[in-house]
Amino acid sequence: MSTAARVRVLVVALALLAAVAIAYTLHAAGRTDERDKPRAGGPPVQTGQFDLTGKGRILFRNMAWGPQRDHLASVALNGTGGVRTAMPLTCYKFNAAGGTAVCVEAKRGPVNSFSVVIMDSRFRELRRYAAGGGPSRTRVSPSGRRVAWTVFVSGDSYAGVNFSTRTSIVDTRTWQRVKNLEEFRVVKDGKPYRAADVNFWGVTFADDDTFYATMATKGKTYLVRGDMKSRTVRTLMRNAECPSVSPDGTRVAFKHRIAGDTSALPWRLHVLDLRTMKETATAERRPLDDQVTWLDDRTLLYAIPAEYESDQYEVPADGTGEPRLVMKAAQVPVVLR
Structure with a gap:
């Protein structure tokens, strides 16, 4: 030719x-995007405004189909089945405490990108960071001083082993940032430990200096306790993922991986007493993938896959009782006590 x-x-x-x-x-x-069409039987949603100064409410990512899907919403603790109020703030992940909020915003496109936005009690932006990967978990310390977030650098699920994460922690007073928790010294089983495959995720704060998280290495996961001052993490036990420390700081709820389970959700909800190191299985027997929220010192709030992607259930932390549906079509709840 x-x-x-x-x-x-x-x-x-x-x-x-x-x-x-x-x-x-x-x-x-x-x-017309199907996501913008309300579905019959879904939770009632109205548009409005709120902030972090109120008490007795739950803030969460609204998952009900309609124009307010993915928007930050609020509902009364004593009326979680009632009308929820959604504001024009879209958060893929969300957490708040001590007058500080963190919202992971998604910019949709041929390649999705995400920003970690730190806000004050009235949702005014204080700092913004490029996430640098697919967002996973985020938490704020009780005082609001520390904010942590985890992103997937490669892979998009904790179920397998072919993934890599990066966990950052920022100080909202000085804006000094730990860009990668892998910078911290690791003490595993009482001995210094170094390995190229170490990953961290699921930070939860006991206070401004002490945190718990998941560490993975050599195909195994560990619950670790971290110290911000010494920049050290120490392993506490194996087979604990996505911890969430209780308000009184005495227990940690976590995902317990079931040996031999190769499904997409190989976890069950357990609680560890940090004083006795006794592990208790909750009455929730269904598989889940969530970093749970403590509704109070006795009750856990967590997501179960459902019609609207996930519903929120509660169960006693001591292994008694039965799971109870709290909210339909909701994710990443924060309790304003």
């Missing part, structure tokens, strides 16, 4: 590709 013929073929091919692209764009522009 001559050079002129090749050029003509290339021009025709480019024109066809352009026509297809334009047609798809016009089709997409005129299409």
Whole structure:
């Protein structure tokens, strides 16, 4: 084929590709996103405003289909089945404590990108960081001074072993930042430990200096206790993931991996007493993948996969009772006590 013929073929091919692209764009522009359509039987949602100064409420990511899906919402603790109020703030992940909030915003596109936005009690932006990966977990210390977040650098699930994470912690007073928790010294089983495959995720704060998290290495997971002053983490036990420390600081709820379970959700909800190191299985027997919230010192709040992606259930932390549905179509709840 001559050079002129090749050029003509290339021009025709480019024109066809352009026509297809334009047609798809016009089709997409005129299409109603199914996510924006409310579904019958879903939780009632109204538009409004709120902040972190109120008490007796739960803030959460609204998952009900409709124009407020993914928006930050609020509902009364004593009326979680009632009308929820959603504000025009979209948070893929969310947490708050001590007058500080962290919202992970998603920018949709051919390649999704995420920003970690730290806000004050009225949701005014204080700092913004590029997430640098797919967001996973985020937590704020009780005083609001420390904010932690984890992103997937590769992979997108904790169920397998082919993933890598990066966990950052920032001080909201000085804005000094630990860019990667892997910078900390590791003491494993009482001995200094170094390995190239160490990953951390699921930070939960007892106070501004003490935190708990998951550490993975050599195909095994560990609950670790971290100290911000000494920049050290120490292993406490094996097979504990995504910990959540109780308000009184005496227990940690976590995902216990079931040996031999190769499903997408190989975990069950357990609680560890930090004083006795006794592990208790809760009455929730269904598989889950969540960093749970303590509703109070006796009760756990957590997500179970459901029609609207996830519903929130509660169960006693001491192994008694039965799971109870608290909220439909909700994720990442924060309790304003």
